[in-house]
Amino acid sequence: MKKWIRFLTIAGLVSMTVAAQAANKPAVIRVGAVGSSGKPFAGGINGIVQDQGLLQQEFKNDGIQIQLTLYKGAGPAVNEALAAGKLDIASIGDLPCVIGRAGGLKTRYILGRDNGVNSYIIAAPQANIHSLRDLKGKRISVSKGTKTHLTLNRLLAQVGLTERDVKLVNLSGADASAALATGSVDAIIGGADRPLVQQGLAVDVYDTRKDPIQNKGRGALLVTEEFAKKYPDIVKRVVKAHIRAAYWASQEKNKEALYAVETKTGSSRQSLVVDLAGQNLKEKYNPTLNASSVASFKDIVDFAFRSKLIRQKFDVDQWFDKSYSEVALKELGLENYWK
Amino acid sequence: MSKLKFTLLFLGSLMIGNASLQAAENSNTETQVTKGEEVSTENASSAGVTEPQQPITREDFEGVRNEIAVLKDAYDRTLANNIANSQRSLKISGTLSSSYSIPTSSNASPDPIPTFSGGSATLSFKGNLKKDYAEGRNLDYVLSLATTTSGTVTNYVQPTDAYLQYSIFPSLDNEKPLFYVQFGQQKKPFGLEATTNDDKKPTINSATFVSKLNVSKRDIGILLRGDISPTLDLGFNYRIPLIEYSIGIFNGSGPNALDTNKQKDIGGRIIINAPVDYNSSYRGLSLGGSFYRGKDDISKTIGTSTIKDIGSRNLYGVDLAYVATPIGFTAEYASQESQYLSGTTKANIVKPTRKSDGYTLTVFYNFGDQFLKNARVESRQDDYWPTTYQPFVRFDHYDPDKAVSGDDTSIVTYGFNVFFAETTKLQFNYNVRHERSNSDLHQNDFVAQFQYGF
Numbered sequence: 001m002k003k004w005i006r007f008l009t010i011a012g013l014v015s016m017t018v019a020a021q022a023a024n025k026p027a028v029i030r031v032g033a034v035g036s037s038g039k040p041f042a043g044g045i046n047g048i049v050q051d052q053g054l055l056q057q058e059f060k061n062d063g064i065q066i067q068l069t070l071y072k073g074a075g076p077a078v079n080e081a082l083a084a085g086k087l088d089i090a091s092i093g094d095l096p097c098v099i100g101r102a103g104g105l106k107t108r109y110i111l112g113r114d115n116g117v118n119s120y121i122i123a124a125p126q127a128n129i130h131s132l133r134d135l136k137g138k139r140i141s142v143s144k145g146t147k148t149h150l151t152l153n154r155l156l157a158q159v160g161l162t163e164r165d166v167k168l169v170n171l172s173g174a175d176a177s178a179a180l181a182t183g184s185v186d187a188i189i190g191g192a193d194r195p196l197v198q199q200g201l202a203v204d205v206y207d208t209r210k211d212p213i214q215n216k217g218r219g220a221l222l223v224t225e226e227f228a229k230k231y232p233d234i235v236k237r238v239v240k241a242h243i244r245a246a247y248w249a250s251q252e253k254n255k256e257a258l259y260a261v262e263t264k265t266g267s268s269r270q271s272l273v274v275d276l277a278g279q280n281l282k283e284k285y286n287p288t289l290n291a292s293s294v295a296s297f298k299d300i301v302d303f304a305f306r307s308k309l310i311r312q313k314f315d316v317d318q319w320f321d322k323s324y325s326e327v328a329l330k331e332l333g334l335e336n337y338w339k
Numbered sequence: 340m341s342k343l344k345f346t347l348l349f350l351g352s353l354m355i356g357n358a359s360l361q362a363a364e365n366s367n368t369e370t371q372v373t374k375g376e377e378v379s380t381e382n383a384s385s386a387g388v389t390e391p392q393q394p395i396t397r398e399d400f401e402g403v404r405n406e407i408a409v410l411k412d413a414y415d416r417t418l419a420n421n422i423a424n425s426q427r428s429l430k431i432s433g434t435l436s437s438s439y440s441i442p443t444s445s446n447a448s449p450d451p452i453p454t455f456s457g458g459s460a461t462l463s464f465k466g467n468l469k470k471d472y473a474e475g476r477n478l479d480y481v482l483s484l485a486t487t488t489s490g491t492v493t494n495y496v497q498p499t500d501a502y503l504q505y506s507i508f509p510s511l512d513n514e515k516p517l518f519y520v521q522f523g524q525q526k527k528p529f530g531l532e533a534t535t536n537d538d539k540k541p542t543i544n545s546a547t548f549v550s551k552l553n554v555s556k557r558d559i560g561i562l563l564r565g566d567i568s569p570t571l572d573l574g575f576n577y578r579i580p581l582i583e584y585s586i587g588i589f590n591g592s593g594p595n596a597l598d599t600n601k602q603k604d605i606g607g608r609i610i611i612n613a614p615v616d617y618n619s620s621y622r623g624l625s626l627g628g629s630f631y632r633g634k635d636d637i638s639k640t641i642g643t644s645t646i647k648d649i650g651s652r653n654l655y656g657v658d659l660a661y662v663a664t665p666i667g668f669t670a671e672y673a674s675q676e677s678q679y680l681s682g683t684t685k686a687n688i689v690k691p692t693r694k695s696d697g698y699t700l701t702v703f704y705n706f707g708d709q710f711l712k713n714a715r716v717e718s719r720q721d722d723y724w725p726t727t728y729q730p731f732v733r734f735d736h737y738d739p740d741k742a743v744s745g746d747d748t749s750i751v752t753y754g755f756n757v758f759f760a761e762t763t764k765l766q767f768n769y770n771v772r773h774e775r776s777n778s779d780l781h782q783n784d785f786v787a788q789f790q791y792g793f
Binding site: 073075076077079080081083084086096098099100102103104105139144145168169170171175178179182184185309310311 | 471472473511512513572573574575576577616617618619664708709711
């Protein structure tokens with residue numbers, strides 16, 4: 001009888017230990033990011049993490065699966081997946097993640113991503129638009145609620161205009177290009193890929209390449225509060241993999257390889273070369289949560305509130321969680337690299 | 340003729356482009372061609388070129404490619420601007436259902452038999468005749484076909500929806516109200532269940548009152564529908580109007596039929612939605628009200644003669660729905676007052692009113708991986724099939740004549756749905772049926788149906 005009691009006690013302790021270990025290690029990490037133009041490849045830092053298999057390498061010995069999902073519906077689709085509890089880690093643009101957080105998504109901002117995402121304004125040749133000022137009264141296509149929407153507002157503010165001084169048409173992707181080509185809108189704001197310009201159907205008006213960093217789009221790496229609370233060490237290691245990618249991308253010697261990664265998303269090499277020309281890669285791929293990124297996000301919250309994109313403000317300082325990146329940077333010996 | 344010339348020019352350009360590409364590939368097979376270098380004679384011969392020529396540079400190649408792209412774009416735009424049904428988006432969708440039913444207990448005579456059923460099939464085409472990129476005042480069309488069943492045989496296909504839709508208000512700005520006009524054969528704007536597509540319903544069979552009161556039948560007419568005061572949550576691409584409305588005038592004689600009397604029927608529906616953001620617990624809460632006032636041909640045969648007249652048919656309905664995850668419910672009540680002819684001789688014939696009503700209550704619970712509207716996944720190489728499970732229970736009651744007692748029908752359905760995708764599901768229903776009008780029929784049956792939407 002005593003033997004049985006001892007056996008059951010040991011078995012109970014062993015099963016409790018196994019259960020406790022399992023609780024500290026998820027079977028799968030569900031990562032979501034904004035997808036590109038129909039290709040199963042992410043861009044920017046996410047693209048490098050995916051291409052080099054950095055998350056898979058990090059968790060190979062733990063037997064943890066990485067489930068990467070790229071959402072064609074951009075930021076709103078990532079927010080929807082977060083709300084439905086389908087993601088643990090999310091990579092998303094600046095404005096959508098602010099709207100999502102203000103809308104009640106329980107997330108923490110754990111790492112910056114590409115800081116210098118450029119926007120390009122192109123116009124129909126007959127629209128007679130040569131500068132930002134010429135946009136007044138014109139029909140401009142923008143995908144509302146995305147980071148280009150925010151950038152457009154900032155650019156308009158530069159010349160004393162607001163959204164009310166132009167006519168915004170909510171279109172994206174192929175629809176926006178078709179609208180410009182058929183003369184239904186006068187200008188569109190989008191990314192570096194501008195096939196209409198190459199085809200002679202549109203002209204460049206303005207781009208943010210030479211602008212200060214606050215005029216450029218930013219990306220964010222988020223974790224759900226539930227996952228962070230449950231698996232803090234796993235979150236730190238996810239952050240570490242992303243910092244490795246940022247460090248790799250920030251080096252000039254890797255520029256050609258960076259183009260190779262980016263072209264997998266369908267972007268043309270020519271556009272990428274133009275886009276990155278003269279850009280400080282170390283600044284662009286600085287993932288640290290510094291005073292500049294905090295200030296930028298406070299500004300985004302103010303903008304979203306003023307524009308009635310969110311109903312209530314929230315505390316950016318509380319949302320940012322530097323603890324994971326600080327430890328990860330130290331472990332990688334990079335604590336002074338971006339200072 | 341000009342189109343033919345343009346096409347020839349375009350094809351010619353493509354051939355030149357391909358030839359250049361071929362030459363570029365051939366000359367690159369054995370030697371690296373860089374700007375300023377000449378192609379070796381050996382390579383030129385192998386490419387079928389006998390004379391020395393200038394090497395192709397990256398710029399040349401990009402130039403040819405751009406010219407082809409410009410020509411192709413111009414060609415596409417010419418087509419799009421001049422041909423209404425060119426390459427504009429056409430959405431083809433449909434549903435197919437296959438089922439198997441087993442009566443588990445019945446006091447009916449003769450005993451009902453278990454049977455496989457091909458069920459029903461629908462095929463729908465939705466497209467755009469005129470796309471207004473600037474404001475979204477689009478002209479769209481919808482054509483749907485469905486199999487119809489006569490007795491035990493599915494025997495022919497006929498149009499269900501066939502209408503044009505024009506957006507009177509600009510539809511591009513989600514923050515503004517929408518307003519459409521629809522002309523043709525379409526659903527009547529009555530009730531919740533009758534206006535919901537089959538692929539969205541948890542049950543295999545419709546509520547009894549939906550079929551008995553004829554509210555699900557299409558009709559030919561004109562419908563105005565729109566919404567007021569939308570709430571837009573851009574962070575989730577979610578739009579919900581405070582009020583949705585629709586009102587229409589119809590023949591009242593059903594689908595694919597001309598009117599049989601001079602009177603037209605009028606129907607309308609209003610829905611009040613909870614004006615909340617995507618992340619709110621009240622998302623999916625709505626209250627609806629419907630009415631329908633129509634005139635039907637009524638007749639009565641006395642002896643060898645048939646007396647014909649026009650009788651009014653008025654319906655009212657109210658519904659409440661909370662369609663959310665994980666738990667949700669729908670409740671609906673409909674009442675009808677219809678005139679009919681009664682009497683034993685021509686002299687004493689009268690036109691009394693019969694009052695009928697019915698209601699349903701469905702409660703469901705969703706668990707598993709949920710299908711998300713915005714999520715069109717790119718990164719997985721396989722198809723995206725989020726599997727959702729949905730147990731539900733439905734109470735269905737119908738009374739054909741309120742003045743007569745003991746003629747009502749009650750059905751309680753216990754069901755379980757497995758959604759393989761948003762519109763593809765395996766359904767299991769266990770129906771407990773009590774028809775007091777039908778010799779006090781008690782019958783329980785189990786029905787399994789696989790409904791696949793595409």
